[in-house]
Amino acid sequence: MAEADRRPLVAGPDGGAFGAVLGRAIWAVRAYCFIAAMWVRSTMAYRTSFAIMLAANFATTALDFAAIMIMFGQVDALGGFTLPEVAFLYGTSAVAFGLSDLLLGSAERVGRRVRDGTMDVLLTRPVPVLSQLAADRFALRRLGRIVQGSLVLGWAVSRLELEWTAGRVALLASMVLCGTVIFGCVFVVGGAFQFWAQDASEVQNAFTYGGTTLLQYPPTVFGRELVRGVTFVVPLAFVNWLPALRVLGRDDPLGLPDGLDLAAPAVALLCCAVAGAAWRAGLRSYRSTGS
Amino acid sequence: MSDARAVGDEEDASGPDGACGVDTAGAAADADAGFIDVRELTKTFTVRRRSGLLRRTATSVRAVDGISFALRRGEMVGFIGPNGAGKSTTIKMLTGILTPSTGRLRVAGVDPWQERTRLVRRIGVVFGQRTTLWWDLPLRDSYALVRRMYRIPRARFEENLARCVELLELGDLLDVPVRQLSLGQRMRGDITAALLHDPDVLYLDEPTIGLDVVSKARVRRFLTTLNAELGTTVLLTTHDLSDIEHLCERVVVIDQGRLLYDGSLGGLQEAGRGERTLVVDLEYEMPPIAGLEGARTVRTEGPRQWLAFPAAASAAPLVSRLAAEYPLVDLSLREPAIEDVIARMYGG
Amino acid sequence: MHLLRLHFAVALSGFRRYATYRVATAAGVFTNTVFGFILAYTFLALWHERPHLGGYDQSQALTFVWTGQALLAAAALMGGGFQDEFQERIRNGDVAIDLYRPVDLQTWWLAADLGRALFQLLGRGVLPLALGSLVFDLALPASPGTWLCFLAAVLLAIVVSFAVRYLFALCGFWLLDATGLGALSGLLSVFFSGMLLPLSVFPGGFGDTARLLPWSAMLQVPADVLLGTHPGGAAAGLAFQAGWAVVLLAAGRLLQAVATRKVVVQGG
Numbered sequence: 004m005a006e007a008d009r010r011p012l013v014a015g016p017d018g019g020a021f022g023a024v025l026g027r028a029i030w031a032v033r034a035y036c037f038i039a040a041m042w043v044r045s046t047m048a049y050r051t052s053f054a055i056m057l058a059a060n061f062a063t064t065a066l067d068f069a070a071i072m073i074m075f076g077q078v079d080a081l082g083g084f085t086l087p088e089v090a091f092l093y094g095t096s097a098v099a100f101g102l103s104d105l106l107l108g109s110a111e112r113v114g115r116r117v118r119d120g121t122m123d124v125l126l127t128r129p130v131p132v133l134s135q136l137a138a139d140r141f142a143l144r145r146l147g148r149i150v151q152g153s154l155v156l157g158w159a160v161s162r163l164e165l166e167w168t169a170g171r172v173a174l175l176a177s178m179v180l181c182g183t184v185i186f187g188c189v190f191v192v193g194g195a196f197q198f199w200a201q202d203a204s205e206v207q208n209a210f211t212y213g214g215t216t217l218l219q220y221p222p223t224v225f226g227r228e229l230v231r232g233v234t235f236v237v238p239l240a241f242v243n244w245l246p247a248l249r250v251l252g253r254d255d256p257l258g259l260p261d262g263l264d265l266a267a268p269a270v271a272l273l274c275c276a277v278a279g280a281a282w283r284a285g286l287r288s289y290r291s292t293g294s
Numbered sequence: 295m296s297d298a299r300a301v302g303d304e305e306d307a308s309g310p311d312g313a314c315g316v317d318t319a320g321a322a323a324d325a326d327a328g329f330i331d332v333r334e335l336t337k338t339f340t341v342r343r344r345s346g347l348l349r350r351t352a353t354s355v356r357a358v359d360g361i362s363f364a365l366r367r368g369e370m371v372g373f374i375g376p377n378g379a380g381k382s383t384t385i386k387m388l389t390g391i392l393t394p395s396t397g398r399l400r401v402a403g404v405d406p407w408q409e410r411t412r413l414v415r416r417i418g419v420v421f422g423q424r425t426t427l428w429w430d431l432p433l434r435d436s437y438a439l440v441r442r443m444y445r446i447p448r449a450r451f452e453e454n455l456a457r458c459v460e461l462l463e464l465g466d467l468l469d470v471p472v473r474q475l476s477l478g479q480r481m482r483g484d485i486t487a488a489l490l491h492d493p494d495v496l497y498l499d500e501p502t503i504g505l506d507v508v509s510k511a512r513v514r515r516f517l518t519t520l521n522a523e524l525g526t527t528v529l530l531t532t533h534d535l536s537d538i539e540h541l542c543e544r545v546v547v548i549d550q551g552r553l554l555y556d557g558s559l560g561g562l563q564e565a566g567r568g569e570r571t572l573v574v575d576l577e578y579e580m581p582p583i584a585g586l587e588g589a590r591t592v593r594t595e596g597p598r599q600w601l602a603f604p605a606a607a608s609a610a611p612l613v614s615r616l617a618a619e620y621p622l623v624d625l626s627l628r629e630p631a632i633e634d635v636i637a638r639m640y641g642g
Numbered sequence: 643m644h645l646l647r648l649h650f651a652v653a654l655s656g657f658r659r660y661a662t663y664r665v666a667t668a669a670g671v672f673t674n675t676v677f678g679f680i681l682a683y684t685f686l687a688l689w690h691e692r693p694h695l696g697g698y699d700q701s702q703a704l705t706f707v708w709t710g711q712a713l714l715a716a717a718a719l720m721g722g723g724f725q726d727e728f729q730e731r732i733r734n735g736d737v738a739i740d741l742y743r744p745v746d747l748q749t750w751w752l753a754a755d756l757g758r759a760l761f762q763l764l765g766r767g768v769l770p771l772a773l774g775s776l777v778f779d780l781a782l783p784a785s786p787g788t789w790l791c792f793l794a795a796v797l798l799a800i801v802v803s804f805a806v807r808y809l810f811a812l813c814g815f816w817l818l819d820a821t822g823l824g825a826l827s828g829l830l831s832v833f834f835s836g837m838l839l840p841l842s843v844f845p846g847g848f849g850d851t852a853r854l855l856p857w858s859a860m861l862q863v864p865a866d867v868l869l870g871t872h873p874g875g876a877a878a879g880l881a882f883q884a885g886w887a888v889v890l891l892a893a894g895r896l897l898q899a900v901a902t903r904k905v906v907v908q909g910g
Contacts, residue, residue: 056825059825059826063832069833070833070838074839078688078691079691080691081691202663203665204669206673208673209676213676217680220680220684224684229683
């Protein structure tokens with residue numbers, strides 16, 4: 004674990020820069036885990052309160068789906084997609100977003116921490132700032148959304164008359180995993196942005212909560228420009244739209260080159276690189292301006 | 295470093311004992327003399343102000359303006375100045391939070407900005423006005439987190455915790471969530487958290503602010519013991535001069551980002567009785583006023599001139615001679631800078 | 643007279659307090675606009691399949707969406723507003739100090755919340771609606787009379803919203819942790835105000851019941867007044883809102899009286 008303290012550039016030839024980076028990453032995750040675990044323990048001290056918040060979290064998202072059910076009480080298809088198909092989109096979007104919200108949702112508190120000065124406290128500890136920030140007030144109640152999304156997803160899978168080949172199952176697993184990573188990157192970039200604009204935390208709601216709402220509906224519902232934007236600018240389309248079209252055996256409305264629907268893992272990695280760079284830049288800016 | 299040094303003679307920055315080899319990095323800089331070594335440190339901020347409906351102008355503000363000082367290992371030094379003097383900016387640079395604009399900085403041989411994570415293992419920081427503890431967790435859990443973050447071996451952790459708990463009388467408070475603690479209890483809890491990893495340097499930012507007399511005394515007694523028994527180097531900022539009187543032999547005074555005084559507490563009062571300044575506005579620009587006994591012109595700016603004279607002397611004879619011999623428009627008397635600073639620390 | 647001036651001053655300070663956060667306001671406008679676009683497209687698809695769903699034509703449905711975004715912050719449909727601060731004061735006991743003020747607790751907070759709402763209507767409401775009307779074909783009325791009725795309906799929507807949130811916040815006197823209740827209040831108002839879907843689209847008896855609940859006065863009724871689609875006309879809509887406002891404010895006073903007796907007896 005000693006390498007974890009060193010910066011990658013000063014690591015000796017034996018360990019190599021890669022070893023140092025890996026060591027730092029492991030330490031960052033470990034630190035995240037023990038801070039989060041402490042918060043879980045502390046939440047469990049107030050069981051009733053936790054149960055109520057969990058239920059509220061579940062109900063909030065359940066009402067979103069209730070609205071979709073009401074819509075389908077009036078129509079048979081939306082943008083050419085049936086209810087099970089929309090439920091499939093809803094489930095994958097909600098689970099991926101729910102997981103990233105659980106793991107990294109606290110990163111949206113950057114602006115507040117800069118304003119009240121507690122960002123400085125994080126900088127005086129030997130643990131990556133992002134680990135501390137993301138694990139702070141780790142909120143297990145956010146499981147509510149994940150559970151609700153999973154239920155909808157399970158229902159959709161049982162209703163869709165698809166043959167669940169190994170390929171489809173793998174694609175579904177990769178959707179949830181890559182979707183979580185992509186949404187997580189949105190949280191981190193949003194947090195980094197707040198180093199410059201401390202009061203603008205609500206902008207990121209447009210991409211996080213707005214993003215998951217968007218992805219709950221079929222891409223055919225939206226204007227081509229909007230779909231293009233969430234494919235190439237903020238690559239949310241890779242969370243579920245593009246891979247889901249393949250799972251559901253549908254044509255993609257943008258007529259993108261074949262294989263792009265399998266690119267989600269690559270896109271997720273790219274997002275990580277961008278988010279990492281944005282976070283470093285934000286933190287560096289904070290450390291040079293103090294605001 | 296015990297002799298009082300006049301303000302501004304920066305060539306003497308490395309200290310009276312000549313502190314050889316402070317420039318060579320590494321082990322030498324870790325030497326006791328320059329344990330904390332600050333050289334020509336500046337920090338410039340860009341402040342954007344609205345200067346019209348849409349236009350914004352950027353001005354740069356020097357929060358810290360060429361400060362130099364050094365602390366020996368095991369010293370306990372007071373760092374004082376009025377609000378906005380640049381104290382907390384300096385502390386933030388010393389703790390690796392902020393990056394300096396220019397200058398050289400070493401704490402225990404480490405460059406705080408470049409090697410923040412290495413540095414923070416060797417320092418402890420207490421911010422008086424905000425806690426570093428977890429608001430909703432009991433003290434005990436906060437300490438458990440500190441142990442894992444700093445990877446403190448369990449035996450050493452238990453030992454350090456037991457010592458702090460005993461000396462700071464925290465025994466009954468360990469299971470209370472931080473938000474339920476009083477200010478004084480929280481401060482004691484914060485100090486403990488900052489010491490569990492055996493730091494070589496402890497920064498205290500206003501450690502007694504808002505505390506009652508009993509808590510103040512307890513904290514001071516603890517700091518004295520800590521410094522004496524473990525040799526921890528302590529740098530503390532405070533608005534309470536009695537903290538300094540109880541704890542520090544040496545004070546560093548800064549104002550408007552500049553070092554005004556560095557020396558013993560007694561010397562501070564001496565320096566306060568240094569020179570006073572007479573600001574003279576003449577009708578027109580003139581060569582520097584000369585030939586007045588006991589006074590010398592230290593600065594001219596257009597028709598305005600600054601005359602320094604001993605603080606003990608009366609200004610009256612000087613003023614009457616000026617009025618008789620020069621085209622005088624206006625006069626004002628300035629108190630010595632240090633006294634000014636101290637006055638502003640309390641006058642608000 | 644003196645009391646009126648005092649309340650006016652409280653409202654003004656509520657307005658000013660929110661007006662200082664320019665960046666936050668701009669961020670809110672951005673987010674409201676993004677959500678407006680997402681909802682507008684889903685409504686377009688829905689009304690494409692079923693024209694005249696819920697008695698609205700397509701541009702009326704779109705107008706409903708943007709009206710909702712305009713009122714979201716002002717009527718605190720997703721939470722926010724005075725109650726967080728009020729609940730905190732109940733929790734830490736500072737409310738006992740408030741009770742000694744020469745001003746009534748309820749009207750004090752009402753004034754403050756009206757000030758906030760007025761700012762958020764201007765700062766966060768007008769712009770998304772204007773942007774929406776530039777991009778989509780909205781059914782905005784031409785008659786100034788309809789707009790005046792709409793403004794009255796908005797004011798009443800804010801008052802009803804305040805009255806509901808006040809009732810929920812007062813429960814903090816009896817519950818140790820009122821955050822769960824706050825969450826419940828938020829999700830009820832999002833769903834039953836028509837924020838997700840107009841209540842006129844809700845099916846059968848469920849829809850009819852939803853339209854009688856107080857939350858319908860927060861968005862459904864103002865939108866119908868603006869669109870001229872309120873059954874029984876705008877006057878009936880305003881009367882419905884005013885009725886709920888009176889009932890809920892009175893209930894708030896009653897609950898407040900019980901709560902303050904509890905504070906006085908227990909000493910906070």
